[in-house]
Amino acid sequence: MIEIRDLLVRRDGRPVLxxxxxxxxxxxxxxxxxxxxxxxxxxxxVLARLLKPERGCVQFRSxxxxxxxxxxxxxxxxxxxxxxxxxxxxxxxxxxxxxRFRHLPAGEVQERTAAWLEKLGISHLRERxxxxxxxxxxxxxxxxxxxxxxxxxxxxxxxxxxxxTDARSALAGELRRLLAETRTTTVxxxxxxxxxxxxxxxxxxxxDGRLTDHAPAVEPPS
Numbered sequence: 001m002i003e004i005r006d007l008l009v010r011r012d013g014r015p016v017l018x019x020x021x022x023x024x025x026x027x028x029x030x031x032x033x034x035x036x037x038x039x040x041x042x043x044x045x046v047l048a049r050l051l052k053p054e055r056g057c058v059q060f061r062s063x064x065x066x067x068x069x070x071x072x073x074x075x076x077x078x079x080x081x082x083x084x085x086x087x088x089x090x091x092x093x094x095x096x097x098x099x100r101f102r103h104l105p106a107g108e109v110q111e112r113t114a115a116w117l118e119k120l121g122i123s124h125l126r127e128r129x130x131x132x133x134x135x136x137x138x139x140x141x142x143x144x145x146x147x148x149x150x151x152x153x154x155x156x157x158x159x160x161x162x163x164x165t166d167a168r169s170a171l172a173g174e175l176r177r178l179l180a181e182t183r184t185t186t187v188x189x190x191x192x193x194x195x196x197x198x199x200x201x202x203x204x205x206x207x208d209g210r211l212t213d214h215a216p217a218v219e220p221p222s
Contacts, residue, residue: 001026001185002047002153007056009042009209017042017209019056024153027183031196034206040189043206044155047187049073060152075102077153078146082161084138086130091122094130095144102149116144119178136167140174147178154179156188160195172198 002024009017017039024030032040045051047058049070060076078098086094096113104112117123120140125133130141139159146154160168176199179186190196196203205212 001060003059004046005056005059007046007053007058009039009046009051009053015209017046017053017206019043019211022204022211024185024187026185029179029186029188029199029201031200031203032187032189032206033191033196033203034212038206039209040206041157042209044079044157044187044189047153048077048079048155075149076151077155078149078151079155080139080142080146080157080159082158084130084142086133086138086141088129088131090127091130091133091141092117092126094141095148098145098149112148116148119147120144120174134167135163136171139163139167139171143171143175143178147182147184150182152185154184154186154188156186158189158191160190160192168192169194175199 004019004022004024006021007017007019008015032043034040042051046053049058060073087097089097092113095116096109099109099112114123117126120143122137122140122144125137125141130138133141142159160171163171172195178184179199186199188195188199
């Protein structure tokens with residue numbers, strides 16, 4: 001689905017990410033692992049076109065990705081970060097924000113928002129302010145806000161890192177179910193081997209900004 005070729009990103013004149021070639025297949029869940037400073041978040045920012053590489057390209061194989069405007073490209077993906085970054089509005093408004101930004105009909109916005117509130121188990125929170133949620137609740141809202149856009153590509157940057165063990169396990173289980181249902185192509189960063197075993201169909205290791213290994217995930221999800 002996505003192909004990266006001849007990629008180079010520098011910061012302060014120093015190479016921080018160098019990828020000769022990486023393919024991300026349709027519907028796969030790719031885990032990106034590596035030590036701090038290995039270039040994992042940089043890779044996600046490049047995939048989201050929030051960071052411009054010095055060289056190389058990221059291309060959706062279905063279309064000529066590099067020729068698309070940044071806005072058109074970004075509308076094909078959703079990003080969930082470690083911090084949910086919710087608006088100071090209701091949970092329902094937070095989930096619907098991207099749909100309204102895209103000027104979808106009000107009826108469709110309402111229908112899709114209600115569906116994803118239900119799928120993430122947060123319908124009962126629909127009127128609660130987004131800034132008055134627990135960490136687990138807020139991350140469920142962030143995931144609903146991402147999935148409601150029906151992205152071709154989902155990018156996750158350690159979305160469970162700030163949660164306690166129970167909340168992390170519960171939300172990872174929900175995410176596994178949703179990825180299986182939607183078959184959304186996903187790239188996620190994690191340091192947690194349990195998340196890799198539970199979610200990933202393939203792993204990529206980064207070391208000093210370079211891919212050092214490709215391997216199937218241990219016990220990939222069925």
